[in-house]
Amino acid sequence: xDSPEEKVSGLVSPDSAITEDQxxxxxxxxxxxxxxxRFLRFVMAALGSIPWVGGFIGASAALHAExxxxxxxxxxxxxxxxxxxxxxxxAEALGEILHRLEALGPVAEERANTEDYLALVRKGFMIWNxxxxxxxxxxxxxxxxxxxxxxLCTDDLxxxxxxxxxxxxxxxxxxxxxxxxxPGITRGAIWDRISGERPRDDSSEAxxxxxxxxxxxxxxxxxxxxxxxxxxxxxxxRAARRAPSGGTLKSAFDEIExxxxxxxxxxxxxxxxxxVVPRIGSDAPRPEGQ
Numbered sequence: 708x709d710s711p712e713e714k715v716s717g718l719v720s721p722d723s724a725i726t727e728d729q730x731x732x733x734x735x736x737x738x739x740x741x742x743x744x745r746f747l748r749f750v751m752a753a754l755g756s757i758p759w760v761g762g763f764i765g766a767s768a769a770l771h772a773e774x775x776x777x778x779x780x781x782x783x784x785x786x787x788x789x790x791x792x793x794x795x796x797x798a799e800a801l802g803e804i805l806h807r808l809e810a811l812g813p814v815a816e817e818r819a820n821t822e823d824y825l826a827l828v829r830k831g832f833m834i835w836n837x838x839x840x841x842x843x844x845x846x847x848x849x850x851x852x853x854x855x856x857x858x859l860c861t862d863d864l865x866x867x868x869x870x871x872x873x874x875x876x877x878x879x880x881x882x883x884x885x886x887x888x889x890p891g892i893t894r895g896a897i898w899d900r901i902s903g904e905r906p907r908d909d910s911s912e913a914x915x916x917x918x919x920x921x922x923x924x925x926x927x928x929x930x931x932x933x934x935x936x937x938x939x940x941x942x943x944x945r946a947a948r949r950a951p952s953g954g955t956l957k958s959a960f961d962e963i964e965x966x967x968x969x970x971x972x973x974x975x976x977x978x979x980x981x982x983v984v985p986r987i988g989s990d991a992p993r994p995e996g997q
Contacts, residue, residue, distance in 0.1 A: 746805055749819045749828060753801055756829040757836045800835065800848050811856045818855045823862050827854060830866060834873045842880070846872045850979040860974055868975050875922070880980070882919055883968070886929050887976050890967045894920060895960035905960050913959040920966075928972040932965040 808815045818824050828851060835847040847869070854865045878901075885897045898905060898916060906912040923929045934942040968976065 745816050746808060746819055748825060749805070749808070750801060752825040752828040753797075753832045756832040757797065796844070797835075800844065804848055804852050807852045808855055815855045824855060827851060827862060827865055827869070830869055834869055837873070840877060842877050843872055846880075846979045849981075853978045853981075860978055864971075864974065865978070868979055871926070871928075871975060872979065875926075879919055879923060882923060883928060883972065883976065884980065886966050886968055886972075887980070891932060891965040893962050893965060895958070895962040897966070898960050908958050908960075917959050923972075927969050928975065929966050930969050932967050 808819055831847050831851045835844050838844045838847065850865065850868055850872070854860070854862075881901045882897055885900050886892055889896070889900075892900075894916070895905070902912075920929070924931075933944075936942060
């Protein structure tokens with residue numbers, strides 16, 4: 708029996724000529740496989756959220772008709788070739804999620820057919836389609852998979868995490884990884900691990916790094932370490948002494964103030980940046996690829 712990846716990857720072969728009938732047959736075959744596993748609504752929600760899928764089928768049929776008449780629109784042909792590759796990546800993403808949903812068992816199957824989860828799928832694949840890099844697409848597929856397999860996080864937070872994936876740049880995620888892997892790390896150490904040689908504090912590189920830290924701090928993903936009471940209240944810091952006349956301001960690559968993930972940031976890493984879903988607070992694995 709074909710695996711879910713094989714069923715859905717049958718949507719398109721990246722090296723073959725494509726006709727409208729072939730694509731329709733391949734999509735129908737994938738949906739039949741999904742229906743048997745009770746994931747039909749999931750596949751339909753994902754495909755329906757990407758507008759060019761339907762346009763691709765129509766454009767393929769038009770190109771096929773042109774070729775039969777002995778004339779070929781070069782721009783039309785190039786558009787189809789580009790989207791053929793995108794459709795192949797889409798099929799791979801769907802196949803990966805279906806495989807993992809099946810492995811998670813009946814609870815995930817039931818969850819995958821709820822309207823609340825399907826709304827997340829539609830939003831997620833819209834962002835997946837607009838993503839500039841493979842890393843962002845991987846974050847979306849991992850988040851949707853984990854959101855089906857556990858309910859430790861509310862759907863409202865999953866929507867927020869999808870917005871973060873859409874909004875932030877890959878460099879933001881590099882900073883998040885370093886803070887996650889090294890709680891208490893300083894800004895200087897973060898820079899050393901992701902970039903290397905330190906530039907001047909008045910350089911564009913330093914300005915960009917300040918912006919990254921500010922974005923993640925204002926977004927409540929990372930923060931400077933704070934002591935808390937036994938009831939979880941933050942303890943106020945002592946007022947810092949002002950720099951003496953003629954002194955210098957704090958460097959963008961400060962080596963004193965330690966940084967950590969907020970609880971919200973930990974949940975984001977847990978759902979979107981970890982391949983396996985352990986309970987938060989246990990010895991969580993490193994993000995994949997680290």
